[in-house]
Amino acid sequence: MDLFKNIKKWITFGAKSYLFMILSSISYKGGVGKSTLSQNLAVLFAKQGHKVCIVDADESNVTVKWSGIRMEEERKPVVPVVSMTDPKAIIGTIKQLYADYDIILIDSPPSYQPISAKIMLISHLILFPIKPTGRSELWTASDILERYQETQQMKEAKTPAFFVINDYDPRPSFHKSFIEVLKEVGEEYKVPTLKTLIHHRTVFGEANSKGTGVVEESNVKAKTEIENLGKEVMDLI
Ligand SMILES: Nc1ncnc2c1ncn2[C@@H]1O[C@H](COP(=O)(O)OP(=O)(O)O)[C@@H](O)[C@H]1O
Numbered sequence: 001m002d003l004f005k006n007i008k009k010w011i012t013f014g015a016k017s018y019l020f021m022i023l024s025s026i027s028y029k030g031g032v033g034k035s036t037l038s039q040n041l042a043v044l045f046a047k048q049g050h051k052v053c054i055v056d057a058d059e060s061n062v063t064v065k066w067s068g069i070r071m072e073e074e075r076k077p078v079v080p081v082v083s084m085t086d087p088k089a090i091i092g093t094i095k096q097l098y099a100d101y102d103i104i105l106i107d108s109p110p111s112y113q114p115i116s117a118k119i120m121l122i123s124h125l126i127l128f129p130i131k132p133t134g135r136s137e138l139w140t141a142s143d144i145l146e147r148y149q150e151t152q153q154m155k156e157a158k159t160p161a162f163f164v165i166n167d168y169d170p171r172p173s174f175h176k177s178f179i180e181v182l183k184e185v186g187e188e189y190k191v192p193t194l195k196t197l198i199h200h201r202t203v204f205g206e207a208n209s210k211g212t213g214v215v216e217e218s219n220v221k222a223k224t225e226i227e228n229l230g231k232e233v234m235d236l237i
Pocket residue numbers: 027029030031032033034035036037062110166167168198199200201202203204205206208
């Protein structure tokens with residue numbers, strides 16, 4: 001899968017082969033885990049030795065604040081977070097960052113805005129976090145898929161995109177059937193769901209409050225989920 005093809009126009013580093021990935025976390029709904037996935041994958045990849053930064057494109061600046069706590073606590077590795085909410089300036093910001101980082105994660109706003117379309121255009125890989133909790137999540141998913149299709153029609157090479165189930169609870173059978181329905185909804189748009197399920201675990205909230213990722217916390221199950229998600233993402237490239 002050539003994830004680089006779609007931005008070759010403005011990357012002038014020619015054929016130099018090194019890992020450079022813009023990975024975005026998108027949903028038009030709040031509270032589904034966009035910031036959680038951005039923060040946790042950033043910490044995971046940074047711990048694995050990649051040069052990682054996050055672009056926080058949400059005006060609420062939640063990930064900027066998370067990084068403020070991380071800095072105050074002097075946690076290592078350092079994960080720089082840049083705030084950028086201007087759709088006209090985001091490409092310029094990323095151009096400035098790509099020489100210094102291997103992986104740029106974009107944490108998106110919780111509604112459809114001009115910057116959301118830009119993010120879909122410039123990403124190499126898109127994750128759509130979704131909670132398997134109700135019909136409204138499926139409506140939002142359909143809306144996202146429509147927008148995704150619109151933006152991809154403007155590009156030569158399609159950006160691979162995947163749903164990520166977050167806040168999963170194995171007890172209600174509804175969560176299992178939700179995944180089946182989502183699979184059908186995504187099929188038409190060629191947007192599959194990643195295998196890793198991120199379960200509902202309080203440690204995600206704790207890590208968020210402490211400026212950490214769950215891979216730095218003691219909850220082995222949460223840590224394994226994020227490691228598996230990171231591996232699934234890396235295996236795609
Ligand atoms: N898997 C999870 N288990 C428990 N709490 C979670 C989980 N994922 C996210 N949260 C919590 O839910 C809230 C919303 O998540 P967040 O990532 O900020 O959503 P978004 O960025 O999509 O608005 C946060 O307080 C976060 O800590």
